[in-house]
Amino acid sequence: MTRPLFNELRGHLEAFLVGQPHLIQELLVALLAGGHVIIEGVPGTGKTLLVKLLAQSIQSQFRRVQLTPDMLPSDMVGVNVFDFNQQAFSLKQGPVFTEILLADEINRTPPKTQSALLEAMEEQQVTLDGHTYALPPLFWVVATQNPLEFEGTYPLPEAQLDRFLFKLVVDYPPPAAAKQMLVNFQQGFHAQRQDLEQLTAIATVEEILASRRSVEDIAVDEKLLDYLLALVEKTRYHPDILIGASPRASLRWLQAAKADAWLNGQEYLLPDNLKTVAPPLLRHRLILRPEAQLDGIGIDEVITAILEQTPVPR
CATH class of the missing domain: 3.40.50.300 (P-loop containing nucleotide triphosphate hydrolases)
Incomplete structure (x- = not known):
């Protein structure tokens, strides 16, 4: 297609x-x-x-x-x-x-x-x-x-x-x-x-x-793999998160980002693709700490903070 x-x-x-x-x-x-x-x-x-x-x-x-x-x-x-x-x-x-x-x-x-x-x-x-x-x-x-x-x-x-x-x-x-x-x-x-x-x-x-087979042809720079791993690590050690993203989540994250890149007409992956798919991919996988929930902190708010705090590769 x-x-x-x-x-x-x-x-x-x-x-x-x-x-x-x-x-x-x-x-x-x-x-x-x-x-x-x-x-x-x-x-x-x-x-x-x-x-x-x-x-x-x-x-x-x-x-x-x-x-x-x-x-x-x-x-x-x-x-x-x-x-x-x-x-x-x-x-x-x-x-x-x-x-x-x-x-x-x-x-x-x-x-x-x-x-x-x-x-x-x-x-x-x-x-x-x-x-x-x-x-x-x-x-x-x-x-x-x-x-x-x-x-x-x-x-x-x-x-x-x-x-x-x-x-x-x-x-x-x-x-x-x-x-x-x-x-x-x-x-x-x-x-x-x-x-x-x-x-x-x-x-x-x-x-x-x-x-779907064409999505596999999207090129991914090694720096973006390191960036993705850094984002995953942030979810596991963020002070408001009790349980972070799993290894399966990181694989799905990469696949979804490549699909987003393909839909946008790109030949290679960009950091923005990883950011775009982050909220729908993480909001049901991350579990907030009870204290964060009591403080009224939302999961999408935490995801946004993680994306802002993680340095983007150049």
């Missing part, structure tokens, strides 16, 4: 989900980097709509599962069912057998079901009754959660959060964008109808996979 075509895809999404350009950019970086995403925001801010639009725009297989407290792991990955006609077991596939999976309100389902996603997300495969089933090459999970409700929810453990490349935070759209949403609605665009199926596809799954 060429870079101009990716820009066309971005413009296509922005035409329907107005007022969220940063969210769209970060989601495309994650798709290009092959990293799963968790989106946090209050209901009605377009989280589900954005993923549906993206899946339709690249002609991909798409499944949406509404997670609930009574869901079992088998509801997620599938189950082997005995076929009396064939006198053999056959796999009834769960929703993970797709290219783009939208896991709505992931914090509403119990830990057993949440953990059923772990192998699929990390290994791109599912193991049932001793048999391993490969998932599609594109397999990409986008999970959503509501930050305002805590009763009856199951917060994701740190081990599972680390499987997500980005945590994106959706805010309310500005007034101008909110008005444009009303105009679009008045002109007949209703996301809950068949409108999405009628949208013209911009790209194909094969082009997305080819673009």
Whole structure:
């Protein structure tokens, strides 16, 4: 997939989900980097709509599962069912057998079901009754959660959060964008109808996979590797942070920064690329000390301070 075509895809999404350009950019970086995403925001801010639009725009297989407290792991990955006609077991596939999976309100389902996603997300495969089933090459999970409700929810453990490349935070759209949403609605665009199926596809799954391979060609100077390691070390010894970034986080950080560079039309990595992807990549991986939380210090505030205090290589 060429870079101009990716820009066309971005413009296509922005035409329907107005007022969220940063969210769209970060989601495309994650798709290009092959990293799963968790989106946090209050209901009605377009989280589900954005993923549906993206899946339709690249002609991909798409499944949406509404997670609930009574869901079992088998509801997620599938189950082997005995076929009396064939006198053999056959796999009834769960929703993970797709290219783009939208896991709505992931914090509403119990830990057993949440953990059923772990192998699929990390290994791109599912193991049932001793048999391993490969998932599609594109397999990409986008999970959503509501930050305002805590009763009856199951917060994701740190081990599972680390499987997500980005945590994106959706805010309310500005007034101008909110008005444009009303105009679009008045002109007949209703996301809950068949409108999405009628949208013209911009790209194909094969082009997305080819673009991921192109990201590997982004040149990285050794000084930038040292800069990245310095940033990671800062997260581990910052006075407001209890637990810093893991080695896995540093690898994902580099991959996401290269994807950001590719999207910007660069042939090599710049420090700004590492800085740009830092907030969505770190905000769910760093754990603040209780004293910092009591003082009202936010995680994004700490990330910004780390980026400002770390010398940039010349």
